[in-house]
Amino acid sequence: MVEPLLRLDNISHRFGAIEALRDVSFEIGRGEVVALLGDNGAGKSTLVKIISGGLAPTSGRLIYEGQDRLFASPAEAKAAGIETVYQDLSLCANVDVVANFFMGREIVRKYLGIPILQEREMEAVVASAMASAGTRIPSLRINVEHLSGGQRQAIELNRFVHWGGKLVLLDEPFAALGVEQTRRGLDMVKRIAAQGIGVIIITHIMAQAFQVADRIIILRRGEVAGNLPRAATSPEEAERLIIGEPIASQSPTTRPNGPQPS
Ligand SMILES: Nc1ncnc2c1ncn2[C@@H]1O[C@H](COP(=O)(O)OP(=O)(O)OP(=O)(O)O)[C@@H](O)[C@H]1O
Ligand SMILES: [Mg+2]
Numbered sequence: 001m002v003e004p005l006l007r008l009d010n011i012s013h014r015f016g017a018i019e020a021l022r023d024v025s026f027e028i029g030r031g032e033v034v035a036l037l038g039d040n041g042a043g044k045s046t047l048v049k050i051i052s053g054g055l056a057p058t059s060g061r062l063i064y065e066g067q068d069r070l071f072a073s074p075a076e077a078k079a080a081g082i083e084t085v086y087q088d089l090s091l092c093a094n095v096d097v098v099a100n101f102f103m104g105r106e107i108v109r110k111y112l113g114i115p116i117l118q119e120r121e122m123e124a125v126v127a128s129a130m131a132s133a134g135t136r137i138p139s140l141r142i143n144v145e146h147l148s149g150g151q152r153q154a155i156e157l158n159r160f161v162h163w164g165g166k167l168v169l170l171d172e173p174f175a176a177l178g179v180e181q182t183r184r185g186l187d188m189v190k191r192i193a194a195q196g197i198g199v200i201i202i203t204h205i206m207a208q209a210f211q212v213a214d215r216i217i218i219l220r221r222g223e224v225a226g227n228l229p230r231a232a233t234s235p236e237e238a239e240r241l242i243i244g245e246p247i248a249s250q251s252p253t254t255r256p257n258g259p260q261p262s
Helices: 044-051 074-079 097-101 119-133 149-162 179-194 206-212 235-243
Strands: 006-015 018-028 033-037 059-064 082-084 108-111 114-117 167-171 198-202 215-220 223-229
Touching: 006 044, 018 044, 018 215, 018 223, 033 044, 033 179, 033 206, 044 167, 044 198, 074 082, 097 119, 097 149, 119 149, 149 179, 179 198, 179 206, 198 206, 206 235, 215 235, 223 235
Parallel strands: 033 198, 033 215, 082 167, 167 198
Antiparallel strands: 006 018, 006 059, 108 114, 215 223
C-alpha cells in the first residue's frame, strides 16, 4: 500500500466546553486535492490550524510521511513542508516580490569580505519560477502592496512550491477574489497537485470544491460526516451531508421535519 502523505488519527479538540473536533480521521495522498466542506462552526479552520502547527489537539495523532508528528508551531510545520497559504497575510506588503520570495533565504556572496545581496540572480530565479507556473506579475520589483489579492496568492503558492513544500492548506482562498482570479487560483491548485503536492482546500462554494477536488470530506459539528471520492458523489449529496439531512434513498422516512419513527 502506498503510504499517505498525511494521516489524521482520531483528532479531537476542545475549546473549554465546546467540542470543536471529535475523532477526526482521514488521509491525504501526495498529489491529492481534498476539499474540506462544512457549515459555519463545523471545525474546518480548527483542523487546519492543528495540521499546520498553530494549535495542539486535545487528543489524536498526525502521521506525516510515515512519522508520528505534531508540530509545535507553524514554523516547525513549515520546515517540514506544510504551510497554510493566506491571501495576503504572510507576505510583506512594503517590500518587492523578489524580497518576499527569498525572505530568510537570500542569496548573499562575499566580495573582499563584504556580503553582497545577489539581486540579479534572485530576480532570475523568481522570474523563472513565475514563468513555469504561468503567473504573470507586472514587475517583480514593485512592492507587494500594489498587487492584487490573486497575484499575492500566486506568489505565495509559487514560493511554497519552489522551496520544497509538500502539503498546502488553503482556508477559503478565493473568498475575496473575482471570477478570473478565482479561475486562475483553481488552475494553480490543479497544477501544484500535478507536481505531487497535497492540497487541502476549504471552501463554502460547492462548485469550486467539485471543480478541483479528488475527494470531498465533510465535517459536521466536529465530526467527519462524509469522505467520498468526487466521482462517487454530487453537490446535492454533499449539501445534504453538510446540513445533516439523511440521504433520501437510504432513509426516506427520517427527514428532520417529517414524521419521526416511534
Ligand atoms: N479560539 C477559540 N476559542 C473558543 N472557541 C473556538 C475557538 N476557535 C473556534 N472555536 C469554536 O470551535 C468551533 C469550530 O470553529 P471553526 O473556526 O473551526 O469552524 P469553521 O468550520 O472554520 O467555520 P467557518 O466556516 O465559519 O469558518 C466553533 O464552534 C467555534 O466557535
Ligand atoms: Mg473557518
